[in-house]
Structure formats: C-alpha cells, structure tokens
Amino acid sequence: MARAGASTVAIVGAGAVGATLAYALLMQGAARRVVLHDVNRAKVEAEALDLAHGIQFMPHAQIIGSDDVEACRDADVVVITAGAKQRPGQTRLDLAASTVGLMRTLVPRLTAVAPDAIFLMVTNPVDIVTQAALAISGLPREQLFGSGTVLDTSRLRYRIAQETGIAASNVHAYVVGEHGDSELVLWSSAMIGAVPLLDWSSTHAPLLDEPSRTAIAEEVVTAAYRIIEGKGATNYAVALAAVGIIQAVLRAENRVLPVSTLLTDYVGISDVCLSVPTVVGGDGAQERLLPPMTPSEQAGLRASAEHIRAVGRELGF
Amino acid sequence: MARAGASTVAIVGAGAVGATLAYALLMQGAARRVVLHDVNRAKVEAEALDLAHGIQFMPHAQIIGSDDVEACRDADVVVITAGAKQRPGQTRLDLAASTVGLMRTLVPRLTAVAPDAIFLMVTNPVDIVTQAALAISGLPREQLFGSGTVLDTSRLRYRIAQETGIAASNVHAYVVGEHGDSELVLWSSAMIGAVPLLDWSSTHAPLLDEPSRTAIAEEVVTAAYRIIEGKGATNYAVALAAVGIIQAVLRAENRVLPVSTLLTDYVGISDVCLSVPTVVGGDGAQERLLPPMTPSEQAGLRASAEHIRAVGRELGF
Amino acid sequence: MARAGASTVAIVGAGAVGATLAYALLMQGAARRVVLHDVNRAKVEAEALDLAHGIQFMPHAQIIGSDDVEACRDADVVVITAGAKQRPGQTRLDLAASTVGLMRTLVPRLTAVAPDAIFLMVTNPVDIVTQAALAISGLPREQLFGSGTVLDTSRLRYRIAQETGIAASNVHAYVVGEHGDSELVLWSSAMIGAVPLLDWSSTHAPLLDEPSRTAIAEEVVTAAYRIIEGKGATNYAVALAAVGIIQAVLRAENRVLPVSTLLTDYVGISDVCLSVPTVVGGDGAQERLLPPMTPSEQAGLRASAEHIRAVGRELGF
Amino acid sequence: MARAGASTVAIVGAGAVGATLAYALLMQGAARRVVLHDVNRAKVEAEALDLAHGIQFMPHAQIIGSDDVEACRDADVVVITAGAKQRPGQTRLDLAASTVGLMRTLVPRLTAVAPDAIFLMVTNPVDIVTQAALAISGLPREQLFGSGTVLDTSRLRYRIAQETGIAASNVHAYVVGEHGDSELVLWSSAMIGAVPLLDWSSTHAPLLDEPSRTAIAEEVVTAAYRIIEGKGATNYAVALAAVGIIQAVLRAENRVLPVSTLLTDYVGISDVCLSVPTVVGGDGAQERLLPPMTPSEQAGLRASAEHIRAVGRELGF
Known part of the structure; x- marks a missing residue:
C-alpha cells in the first residue's frame, strides 16, 4: 500500500518536453511516482527505462512508462505535453486545429481516470489549448490551467x-x-x-x-x-x-x-x-x-x- | 484542500531530539506538514515559531506546534521522542518504568487520532519502549517499531x-x-x-x-x-x-x-x-x-x- | 589534495547557534569542509562527533571540531557566533563590552590564519560587534559584515x-x-x-x-x-x-x-x-x-x- | 573574484549526453560554473541558453556555452562526451578509429587550458578512448579515466x-x-x-x-x-x-x-x-x-x- 505521501504525477506525451520533465521531477524528488504516457509504446518504454536506470543516483521514486492511459489513474497532477505532429506544408493554424482535435480525444480519457487531478497544459499554443481543454472537460478553471508565461x-x-x-x-x-x-x-x-x-x-x-x-x-x-x-x-x-x-x-x-x-x-x-x-x-x-x-x-x-x-x-x- | 502528496509527520516530544528532528525533516523537504506536539505549551510553541521563521530558506512546508494531541490527527507517520524526566536518585530501571508508564497514557491517545499512521519509537530504552507500546496499542509489528540501532x-x-x-x-x-x-x-x-x-x-x-x-x-x-x-x-x-x-x-x-x-x-x-x-x-x-x-x-x-x-x-x- | 571545489566554512563558537549552523550547512551540502572551533574542547569535540555520526544521511563532507584556532586556516568563510557569557547582575551594556573585548582577542587570531576569508559576524549585538570587529581587523567592509536583519x-x-x-x-x-x-x-x-x-x-x-x-x-x-x-x-x-x-x-x-x-x-x-x-x-x-x-x-x-x-x-x- | 568554492566543470560535446549532463549538474548544484563546449556554435549556444533560462528554478550557478576551447580554462573537471559522427556504411571499428583521431586533436587542446583538471572520458567505446587519451595526454592514470561500467x-x-x-x-x-x-x-x-x-x-x-x-x-x-x-x-x-x-x-x-x-x-x-x-x-x-x-x-x-x-x-x- 502506498501511503498518503506517495504523490503521482502523470505526464502525457513522451517527446523532448515530457521526458525532460519526468527527469527533472525525479531529480528534484518532487513526486514519489512519475508516469510517462504516450501512444508510441516503444518510445515511452525506452524513455522510462533510461530514466529508471538512473534511479540509484536520484531520490527514491517509481517511474512508469506506458501507452495505456490507465497508467494515469488517480494521478495527483496530470501534465499534458502531447500535441499534433506538424505535417509538411501545414500552417500554424492548421497545426493548432489538429492539436485541439487531439485534445477532444485525449482530455476525456484523462479526466475519466484522474477526475480529481490538477491538470496542467503545456502543449502549444498553450492559451488556446487550455481554453479548448477547459471547454472539453467541463472542469473548473482552478483545476485546469496552462503553463502560460x-x-x-x-x-x-x-x-x-x-x-x-x-x-x-x-x-x-x-x-x-x-x-x-x-x-x-x-x-x-x-x-x-x-x-x-x-x-x-x-x-x-x-x-x-x-x-x-x-x-x-x-x-x-x-x-x-x-x-x-x-x-x-x-x-x-x-x-x-x-x-x-x-x-x-x-x-x-x-x-x-x-x-x-x-x-x-x-x-x-x-x-x-x-x-x-x-x-x-x-x-x-x-x-x-x-x-x-x-x-x-x-x-x-x-x-x-x-x-x-x-x-x-x-x-x- | 491539501492534496494526496501532502504528507504529515507528527513528532511527539519537543526536547532536543524532537525539535532537531523537525528541523531536519523541514530542511530535507521530507514532509509537507510537520506537527510538533508536547505537553509544555510554551516550549512547543517557541520551537515551532523558531522553525517557522526559517521557512524562507527551506522547501515550502507547514510547521505546527501544539500541546493538543488533536494536532496529530491523520498523521502519516507519528514519531515518539517523549520520555519521562529523570528524577534525582532515580535508577535507570525506575526511569524506564516511568517512561513505560508514560506510554500507557500517550500511545492510546495517539492511536486514537492517527490509527493508520506508521509509529516510530525513538524514546530510550527504545527496545523496551517499543515492546511496551506494541502491547499497549495492539498494533501489528509492521506498523509500530523502534529506531533501534x-x-x-x-x-x-x-x-x-x-x-x-x-x-x-x-x-x-x-x-x-x-x-x-x-x-x-x-x-x-x-x-x-x-x-x-x-x-x-x-x-x-x-x-x-x-x-x-x-x-x-x-x-x-x-x-x-x-x-x-x-x-x-x-x-x-x-x-x-x-x-x-x-x-x-x-x-x-x-x-x-x-x-x-x-x-x-x-x-x-x-x-x-x-x-x-x-x-x-x-x-x-x-x-x-x-x-x-x-x-x-x-x-x-x-x-x-x-x-x-x-x-x-x-x-x- | 582537495580540489578547488572543496570550500571550507569555519564556525567560531559551538553554542546553540554555532552547532546548529554547522548542522544546517552540512545538511544543505553547502560546504565540503565545516570547521567548528570553540575554546571548550570537550563541547566542540562532542558537537563535531554528533554531527559526524550523521554523515551517512547527508551529502559527503568533512566535519572538524577543534579548540585550536589553527583549524580555521585558509577557510573561505569564517562565521563568528561566539560571545561573552552573561554574568549574574551584568547589564546588557556590560555584556556588550565583554563581547567587544572578546573580539579584540579573537578577531586578530582569525584574520591571521584566514586572511582572505569573508567574515560573517552573528554574535549580538551584531551591529556593534561588526563595527568593533571591522576596526580591530582593519578589513575592508566588503570582507567583514554582520548577519544584521x-x-x-x-x-x-x-x-x-x-x-x-x-x-x-x-x-x-x-x-x-x-x-x-x-x-x-x-x-x-x-x-x-x-x-x-x-x-x-x-x-x-x-x-x-x-x-x-x-x-x-x-x-x-x-x-x-x-x-x-x-x-x-x-x-x-x-x-x-x-x-x-x-x-x-x-x-x-x-x-x-x-x-x-x-x-x-x-x-x-x-x-x-x-x-x-x-x-x-x-x-x-x-x-x-x-x-x-x-x-x-x-x-x-x-x-x-x-x-x-x-x-x-x-x-x- | 570567484572564491575557492567556485568549482568549474567543463563538458566537451553538446550532444544529447553532454547537454543532459550539464542539466543534471546544474539541477544538483554540483558545480558553481558549468561550461559546455562544442565546435557547433549555434548548437552549443542554444543548449546553454535553454539551460540558463531555467536558472530561476535551480541552485545558483553560471552556465557558459562556447565553441572556443579557451572557455574550459582552469576547469576542475573536464568531461569528454564528444565523438566522431558515424558515416553511412562505416563499421564500428572505423567509427572508433575516427573518434580516436578526434581525441588526438581535442585532448592536447584541453590539457593545455586545464592541465590540473581531472579528465573523465564518456565517449564510446569508452575503454579504448580512455586508453588512447591517456597515451595522447601523458597524464597519470589517476587524472584521466573513463566512466566505464x-x-x-x-x-x-x-x-x-x-x-x-x-x-x-x-x-x-x-x-x-x-x-x-x-x-x-x-x-x-x-x-x-x-x-x-x-x-x-x-x-x-x-x-x-x-x-x-x-x-x-x-x-x-x-x-x-x-x-x-x-x-x-x-x-x-x-x-x-x-x-x-x-x-x-x-x-x-x-x-x-x-x-x-x-x-x-x-x-x-x-x-x-x-x-x-x-x-x-x-x-x-x-x-x-x-x-x-x-x-x-x-x-x-x-x-x-x-x-x-x-x-x-x-x-x-
């Protein structure tokens, strides 16, 4: 049984920002459990393994890499760093539209498994993405906000x-x-x-x-x-x-x-x-x-x- | 509302060991909330105030000093450092007997307010005190143990x-x-x-x-x-x-x-x-x-x- | 040979402030070498031993307790926490005079062994003590100052x-x-x-x-x-x-x-x-x-x- | 003037390993000055800038990114992470030979500016590269060694x-x-x-x-x-x-x-x-x-x- 002190941070998106965030959280001993979630299973497992291999040199914590959204269940904080991939010739506006589209799928899945989490949006354009995720989730503005400036x-x-x-x-x-x-x-x-x-x-x-x-x-x-x-x-x-x-x-x-x-x-x-x-x-x-x-x-x-x-x-x- | 990550450590006894333990916990950012409890109200409030005055230079945490056992409610860990005061002419065995007597009063009050806490006994003679507290509390040996060696x-x-x-x-x-x-x-x-x-x-x-x-x-x-x-x-x-x-x-x-x-x-x-x-x-x-x-x-x-x-x-x- | 990174902090006075300061420095890994110096040899050695016994739980460092001012040689920072002891019936002004008198002996010995150190005065009344120590030492005001407010x-x-x-x-x-x-x-x-x-x-x-x-x-x-x-x-x-x-x-x-x-x-x-x-x-x-x-x-x-x-x-x- | 405590670590090579190492050193407050050196000026300056932008959230330190080996002068520790780039069709042995060739140029430049530094080789194949760098530099084996296993x-x-x-x-x-x-x-x-x-x-x-x-x-x-x-x-x-x-x-x-x-x-x-x-x-x-x-x-x-x-x-x- 994990005790009350065992806080969990779930990071959605194992790109450069998400994986580096997991690393920084682990080094600062900020969470007892860091979950890295990404649809790319090979990638997310490799990132988690590389992080876990360094645990001897960091404060004790658990690191989990998974392509299953279920791994984010009951997280205290969910950080979204995932965004749409830019396609050749795609304008910034089109890209933003794709990212907002991604949130329509992603956010409800996350609020389903971690309804009491604080949600931190990091994906750009962060103000737009935050506003979209707020609308999609129906969460109060205290509970879902963006990393902003x-x-x-x-x-x-x-x-x-x-x-x-x-x-x-x-x-x-x-x-x-x-x-x-x-x-x-x-x-x-x-x-x-x-x-x-x-x-x-x-x-x-x-x-x-x-x-x-x-x-x-x-x-x-x-x-x-x-x-x-x-x-x-x-x-x-x-x-x-x-x-x-x-x-x-x-x-x-x-x-x-x-x-x-x-x-x-x-x-x-x-x-x-x-x-x-x-x-x-x-x-x-x-x-x-x-x-x-x-x-x-x-x-x-x-x-x-x-x-x-x-x-x-x-x-x- | 404090989140799940907000672990609480309650320290019973504001003597040199108890107060120094509070200081060390705060400096290491080990707990989000440190409660120092002692029957000597002036002493426990003074220790807590001295600790709190340094919070600018430590990881953020809350420090509470109180003569009310109620302050220990729902602690994740309860550490007992309180013991009987040695009276002039008292033998070590008599002192141990007084300390065990103190546990008969203290331990039930603490298990009443923090029944799910892990109990760490530091008071000497620690092996005897641990054994007595186990018997008094009826807690399983996993949940109550001593700092030992x-x-x-x-x-x-x-x-x-x-x-x-x-x-x-x-x-x-x-x-x-x-x-x-x-x-x-x-x-x-x-x-x-x-x-x-x-x-x-x-x-x-x-x-x-x-x-x-x-x-x-x-x-x-x-x-x-x-x-x-x-x-x-x-x-x-x-x-x-x-x-x-x-x-x-x-x-x-x-x-x-x-x-x-x-x-x-x-x-x-x-x-x-x-x-x-x-x-x-x-x-x-x-x-x-x-x-x-x-x-x-x-x-x-x-x-x-x-x-x-x-x-x-x-x-x- | 210690490398350039091996900073030394010498603390003069092993009273409650001096010893607690050594503890805090060690816990924060602020110095690679902490010297505690006091004229009371039994006291300073006991404090240093108690600190050293905890080194397994702190960042690696060296702790030295000594009644010989020579132990402060080549310190990067010298902190003075020592003061005169208050005698019964002594007024605050008399006590301050005794402390200033103590500085007349102490400060020249310290500047002799650590002439390039930064000197931090903590002893009260700190403003008076700082001013006296500046005059006694002839050091520039950049190099010797008090913890003040x-x-x-x-x-x-x-x-x-x-x-x-x-x-x-x-x-x-x-x-x-x-x-x-x-x-x-x-x-x-x-x-x-x-x-x-x-x-x-x-x-x-x-x-x-x-x-x-x-x-x-x-x-x-x-x-x-x-x-x-x-x-x-x-x-x-x-x-x-x-x-x-x-x-x-x-x-x-x-x-x-x-x-x-x-x-x-x-x-x-x-x-x-x-x-x-x-x-x-x-x-x-x-x-x-x-x-x-x-x-x-x-x-x-x-x-x-x-x-x-x-x-x-x-x-x- | 920096004081004795101001240790400097110079990292040679701003690839994934070198830049991540700079980040980890800064987060742990391990060095007061971290120098990142790479021949690719745009890359090394970008990495240093990204690191420096986070300094508000880390222990105080100085981060320098430079394509000039002179930036490594008087470092306490020099870490070599730079290696030859693998060319299409190149065997592992050919790549190792290229990397050893790179050391012939690089190592003498570094020992010229930081002759008293401890040298840590991280570049692979690390045992071969360490042996080559020892021979090239003429340094004693205490002073130059590899991260090994x-x-x-x-x-x-x-x-x-x-x-x-x-x-x-x-x-x-x-x-x-x-x-x-x-x-x-x-x-x-x-x-x-x-x-x-x-x-x-x-x-x-x-x-x-x-x-x-x-x-x-x-x-x-x-x-x-x-x-x-x-x-x-x-x-x-x-x-x-x-x-x-x-x-x-x-x-x-x-x-x-x-x-x-x-x-x-x-x-x-x-x-x-x-x-x-x-x-x-x-x-x-x-x-x-x-x-x-x-x-x-x-x-x-x-x-x-x-x-x-x-x-x-x-x-x-």
Whole structure:
C-alpha cells in the first residue's frame, strides 16, 4: 500500500518536453511516482527505462512508462505535453486545429481516470489549448490551467539578472498575456530587491534604460525561435518551469506564478485564457493578483487577449 | 484542500531530539506538514515559531506546534521522542518504568487520532519502549517499531570510513541487537565496496585488524556517553537517523535498516523487540533479512535478546 | 589534495547557534569542509562527533571540531557566533563590552590564519560587534559584515505569508536598521508578487491594513524574546539565515540581503554599521541598494543609526 | 573574484549526453560554473541558453556555452562526451578509429587550458578512448579515466531492485570489464543489505536463481540497444552516472565506482583500460579494490580485457 505521501504525477506525451520533465521531477524528488504516457509504446518504454536506470543516483521514486492511459489513474497532477505532429506544408493554424482535435480525444480519457487531478497544459499554443481543454472537460478553471508565461518570466528574470549582475531570485518581474508574440513585460511594477526596476537606470545608467528594456523584451519573445534554430527544440527550461508549477500544487505553496487561466473581468478581459500573476496552491490556480499597470500595459494586455481570441475564433470556438 | 502528496509527520516530544528532528525533516523537504506536539505549551510553541521563521530558506512546508494531541490527527507517520524526566536518585530501571508508564497514557491517545499512521519509537530504552507500546496499542509489528540501532550503524560506518578513507556510503555493515551496551557488530557479513571487511586488513594492514575492530565496536557502544559528557545530550545524528527511517516509509523505499521490531523465531529468538536488518517501506517494517552469522555472532545476538528480556521482566512484562 | 571545489566554512563558537549552523550547512551540502572551533574542547569535540555520526544521511563532507584556532586556516568563510557569557547582575551594556573585548582577542587570531576569508559576524549585538570587529581587523567592509536583519526579514516574510496565505518566497519586504528594538519595516517598497503591499488591504480588507502592519512589525521585533522565554535560546532560523548569507558568498549569487555593513552617506547616514538591502556575492557585501523610502522611513532609519551610535559611544568607540 | 568554492566543470560535446549532463549538474548544484563546449556554435549556444533560462528554478550557478576551447580554462573537471559522427556504411571499428583521431586533436587542446583538471572520458567505446587519451595526454592514470561500467552497474542494481523489491541503494553489486558486450557481473561478491545475493533464492525462491541472474545480466548488456531502438539515444542515466563520478571528485568522497582505468597486474591483467571497483576522490581514480572472484569470474574479466586489447590492436595501439 502506498501511503498518503506517495504523490503521482502523470505526464502525457513522451517527446523532448515530457521526458525532460519526468527527469527533472525525479531529480528534484518532487513526486514519489512519475508516469510517462504516450501512444508510441516503444518510445515511452525506452524513455522510462533510461530514466529508471538512473534511479540509484536520484531520490527514491517509481517511474512508469506506458501507452495505456490507465497508467494515469488517480494521478495527483496530470501534465499534458502531447500535441499534433506538424505535417509538411501545414500552417500554424492548421497545426493548432489538429492539436485541439487531439485534445477532444485525449482530455476525456484523462479526466475519466484522474477526475480529481490538477491538470496542467503545456502543449502549444498553450492559451488556446487550455481554453479548448477547459471547454472539453467541463472542469473548473482552478483545476485546469496552462503553463502560460512562467517560462517567459523565467527568461526575463535571467536576462535582467545577467544585465544587472543581481541574482535572478531577487528580480521580481512578470511576463503576462499570450505565451507567444503578443506577450508583454509588466515593467511598471517590476522590482530588483526593494528597488523599482524603472529606477535602476537612474543609479546604474545605462543599465535597464528604455532601449535596453525594449531589447530584453524582444529577446524574451524571440528566445524560443533562437533555441529551436540552434538545437531543434526547447526542453530544459520549460521542464523546470513546469516542475515549479507542479511543486506549487503538490506542496500547497500558494506561489505567485503567471499561469494561463480563464479570465473573468480582469482589467476588462473575460472569457479568454491568458497569463497574469496567479496564486497556485494545493487546489490549483486560485486568485489572480492585480498589479498596478500603466494604461499602455493594460492596453497591451487587452491587445494580447484580443489576439488569442481571434485565433480561437478562427479555430471555431 | 491539501492534496494526496501532502504528507504529515507528527513528532511527539519537543526536547532536543524532537525539535532537531523537525528541523531536519523541514530542511530535507521530507514532509509537507510537520506537527510538533508536547505537553509544555510554551516550549512547543517557541520551537515551532523558531522553525517557522526559517521557512524562507527551506522547501515550502507547514510547521505546527501544539500541546493538543488533536494536532496529530491523520498523521502519516507519528514519531515518539517523549520520555519521562529523570528524577534525582532515580535508577535507570525506575526511569524506564516511568517512561513505560508514560506510554500507557500517550500511545492510546495517539492511536486514537492517527490509527493508520506508521509509529516510530525513538524514546530510550527504545527496545523496551517499543515492546511496551506494541502491547499497549495492539498494533501489528509492521506498523509500530523502534529506531533501534540505525544510529549505532551510522556511527559504525562513520568510524570505518574514517579508518579506511572510503566513503561511508560504501561501507555496508550493521550493528544489531539491543540499542545499548549489549549490541554487536555483524563483522562477518560486512563489506567495503565489494570487498569483505574481514579481508581488508590483508591488503591494508593493519587497518581493520582484530584489535582495531574491537576498538571501533567499543567506540560505537560508548559514543553516546562521550557526546553526552561533552554537550549534555545527543540530537543531530539521531534526528538524521530518524529522517532516514521516515523517508523510507514516506517514499516507500523498501530500504534495509536495522530497526527494532518484535522477532519471531529469528535465529531462535522470539517475543522480544531488537534490531536486525529489516526492510522498511510504505507499510512500515516488513521482512527481517537473515545475514550469514558466525556461531559467535548468533550467540551475541541471543545474549542481547536475553538482556532485553531480563529488563522487560524486571519491568513486569 | 582537495580540489578547488572543496570550500571550507569555519564556525567560531559551538553554542546553540554555532552547532546548529554547522548542522544546517552540512545538511544543505553547502560546504565540503565545516570547521567548528570553540575554546571548550570537550563541547566542540562532542558537537563535531554528533554531527559526524550523521554523515551517512547527508551529502559527503568533512566535519572538524577543534579548540585550536589553527583549524580555521585558509577557510573561505569564517562565521563568528561566539560571545561573552552573561554574568549574574551584568547589564546588557556590560555584556556588550565583554563581547567587544572578546573580539579584540579573537578577531586578530582569525584574520591571521584566514586572511582572505569573508567574515560573517552573528554574535549580538551584531551591529556593534561588526563595527568593533571591522576596526580591530582593519578589513575592508566588503570582507567583514554582520548577519544584521536577515533573520528579522525572514520573520517578517513568514508573518506576512501567514497573514495573506501567499508563499513567503513571493513576499518581498525588508526589515532594516539595527538588529534590535529600533529596527523598522520598509513597508512603502514592499511587494506581494507584483502587488504593492500597501495596496493589499484595498482588495483583501482588512488584511495588512495599518493596525495589522503595526502588529506584525511589533511581533517581528519581539519574536526573539518570546522564543527565548519558551525555549531558552533561538537557533534554528538564525542558522538558516546564516546559511543563506554563506551560500550567497560561496555560490557568488549576488543576492540582495539586509546584512549589516558600514554605511557611508546612505540617506545621510555614515560611519555606523546597520542593515539595508545589500548585494552579497563572492567578494562579500557589495553595493547597498537604495529603495524608495517615505520621509518617515528615512527618519526611522536615521533614528536607528543614532541608537546604535549611542551604544557605540557608551562602549567607547 | 570567484572564491575557492567556485568549482568549474567543463563538458566537451553538446550532444544529447553532454547537454543532459550539464542539466543534471546544474539541477544538483554540483558545480558553481558549468561550461559546455562544442565546435557547433549555434548548437552549443542554444543548449546553454535553454539551460540558463531555467536558472530561476535551480541552485545558483553560471552556465557558459562556447565553441572556443579557451572557455574550459582552469576547469576542475573536464568531461569528454564528444565523438566522431558515424558515416553511412562505416563499421564500428572505423567509427572508433575516427573518434580516436578526434581525441588526438581535442585532448592536447584541453590539457593545455586545464592541465590540473581531472579528465573523465564518456565517449564510446569508452575503454579504448580512455586508453588512447591517456597515451595522447601523458597524464597519470589517476587524472584521466573513463566512466566505464558505472552506468551498467546502475542498470544492474535497478533490475535487482525491481526483481526483489529492495531499494537499489541496498543492492551492492558491480558490473566489471569492458563497457560493452564482454562485460560481466561479479555475482559471487554481490550483497543485498547484509545478505549474499547468491543466498537470496534460498529464502526467496525463485528470485535471483541462476536462470534469473543470467537473464538480468543479459538485459544489462543489451539495455542500451533497446533504449536506442526506442528513442534513438541514451542520455538520462548516463548523465546521472557521470554526475555521480564528478561529485565523487568535487566532494573528495573516495567513493567506490567501477570506472575504467589503466590496470597493472590486476588479477594478472596489465596495460589495458577497463572497469573494476575503484576508489574515486579529490585526486581522481585512486586504488583499485580486489573483490573475491570465482575462477570463472576471473576468466571472464581476463577475456574482457583480451577483447578490448584486440580492438586496440586493430586500431594500431
């Protein structure tokens, strides 16, 4: 018999992101049981075996690789990283449509075996996929949400840390909106230690002055493209971002993370999934916090919402 | 709502051992919720507050200090470190009798609020206390057992590591029997890496030759006295030993640890609690392993059992 | 031969704080070698032995207990936790004078054996002791500084976390000034996630409203008294605070921590040691950051400086 | 200025193994500075950027990606994972020859910039590559050695753990010889807890009986093939095995690990690199331990040595 402490995380999709996420969870001892599920049996079993072979060097845990959705039964957290494969000539919109189609099959199977799990969507385009999965599953928005701009925020903090020489853990700044080209940085509420980020250049000129901030924001938005160009995929940082979110749930941390949730009258935005600072704890995505925003930041967030909504409309929901 | 992963460890007794154990559990992120329970309300609240003040520097967890046994409700693991206070002129036997008396009150209260918990006895004389608590509670021996010679074994490995210059993690040797003066080292089955310990001196003379082994065994038995002489108590290593046992339960490790359990025909020993290598996992203390023993080791173990049994008789059970 | 990675931390003073700090460092694997030094040989050897006995359950490291200051040679970090013992009837000022007297003997011996170490003062009254040790040693203020209000800040964040239900890691608030009764909270720059703390009560009334903030600040200042009343000393959280500072040095983190350093024209304050948010990295205490402060916060900080200065004058420097 | 504690690990080769190793090192906080070096600039920079983006979620460290060997200067440990790319139609022997040729260029450049580093060879065929690199570099065998059968041993322990239900940390068994088809398990000295593995089936029949042991050994030898078939490469467990070896060096653990070193009269074997239980610490690969072996195990080890020697001859050394 497993005791209450034996938390289970099920990862759906054994691609680069899913398998790396399993590795990161195991290394951090975040779960006592990690299930990797994929329709490709040879692949999922090989990934699980490679992970299991390292167990001597990690905190004790159980790793299961299976092509049977039944392996995800009673998971505490289900993370979906699976998406449709891009076919030659397929547009991004067509690909998104295929991925949403995949969710129509996948999500009901998962909610059937793990109805009480917290569901974390990582598959891109994550805001669209989250909104679709919410509709398909009928789950409350606390229980199903997307990894959103947690990764983008981590990239932002790394770049500001690099620029200023201050530890990333003391950089308090958020990327919000779509996890994609229309995302934006909330510069006006950003802090370094106890100092407003916008004041930094007054004592450390020209660090973080306006041109430098614009360049950083641009780099954050385009980082994925550069990494994919160089190595074909991104997997390491996104896996760590997901571990951060999962730990917030499993440890009931009530940590503030910019996950993608369905908004209701948030600076006037409703009925669309996007990322704003949100309290994540044992019951999933709870309260959305409202940082002070300049009119231009509010406008940027609304434009990002509109962009996601437009894509959603093109996909027919 | 806390999720399934939110394991709770309740520690009964906020003395040096209990409080240090809470600290070690929190630092290792071993439990999501640590409850410290003691009848001394001012003391237990002060310890819990001091621990809680450091939470920024530890993995997220909840720490509760309370003089109400109700705080232990539904714990996954209950660790008993509380004992009777020694009165001036009181003999060790009288003290043991007082401690057993304390268990008569304490154990039923704890099994009432946490009937499914694994119970780990740390209070000394641990073999006697474990046997008494088993009888009082009526729990199966898998569910209630003592920390036994896990600490003594850790001391032994440290000393062998120090003597040979080999990492303690590669020293595979066990102290068995009573957690006390009659304990013994199972030298004949001990290994360093893949080399039998008894062969070590043939290639590394005079390391670990017979006089050196006798000296090491003597030091292990008397270590507690020397530490108590110098600092008044032992707390750091015993807390880590207890964390090791608790992790074996919470992570369902099935780790081999010399915990104190009720024996039934183990090299002819029955109906007495003492330590032999035992598999500890999610359901508590499982199978006792039977290492090869020389006739002299078997005799030593039986003598140790007889010693514990004699003390038990003097205490009237 | 130890390799470059083999960092050494020497802890001077094997009292509750010093020994607990050694334990916390070892458990976090923060140093490869921990030296505990105290004039009481029986005590320091007993503490080191108790720590060493647990090494099987911690990351590999070496622990040395010695009454010879020579054991601290070539340490990377030296932490001073030793102070004068309070004699019956002795006033706090007399005790401080005795402790400063102790530093006159101790500090030159330590700088002689570890001239390149970063020196962290933990002994109370920490601001006075830091200032005295700076003068005695002639070391630059980057290299010798005090733990200051890092602990108080941790207490503050714990209380705000408890009040709001938000993870302490998302509470960005600092206690500054003296580590003592005249310290103050910089409420005006405090943030929870991306939300100014002073705005919190507008959406979460009455959480963190003015009376609540006053009560929290009061509790933070008096926390040590309550803990000492209940358990006779504080040791767990202060040890973790010190580990946090030491890690910032050993890992070259450039983390923002309110350590106590000698100020020069900081909001008009000069030539006194007190705590403000400071960048701590591989070379010790670097730049002091200047958060926005209200006139009343500035006045509070100046009053705190004046208080420390007055004590210093009474002690004759 | 970085302090002494600031250990640097340089990884040469940013393929799946090298990049995953960087990730594992960073997650475990094993090094303060991780350098990833590869001739493919776009690739190495992308891997480093992806790793750096996750730094918020890992212990503080610096990650550098560079196509300039100069980035490896003064590393404490250099890990070589780079090998020749297999060309269509190329035999395994031709590929090995190309890889050895690559070492002729690579190794002298690395010893020029990091002459005091410990060198860990991971590139396959690891025994041949280690022997070639030793000859090319002229380094002592303590300073340059191969990861050998550490991974195979981890696979063996996982399988035995799985079969018996006992924690892998209590399975003490070694795979020795070539890291490849001629490797063998030292069953006669293997232990589970304190019980000889060969005795296990007498109490737990038919677990670990002769047919079961043969099957396990076979699975260990062929595991890599099955994983490569399923996912195209192996990377997770091999990275953890390398981290284990690197930690043994950086923490001066003196841990017993079956690394590949140049043997001199080891059960009659000389002048060939292969794996036997070896003490790994701050100065690299130290003493080789000599477990008791049956005549058939000795013969197996000699046959494995002969196999490696034959390949070496075909490659002209």
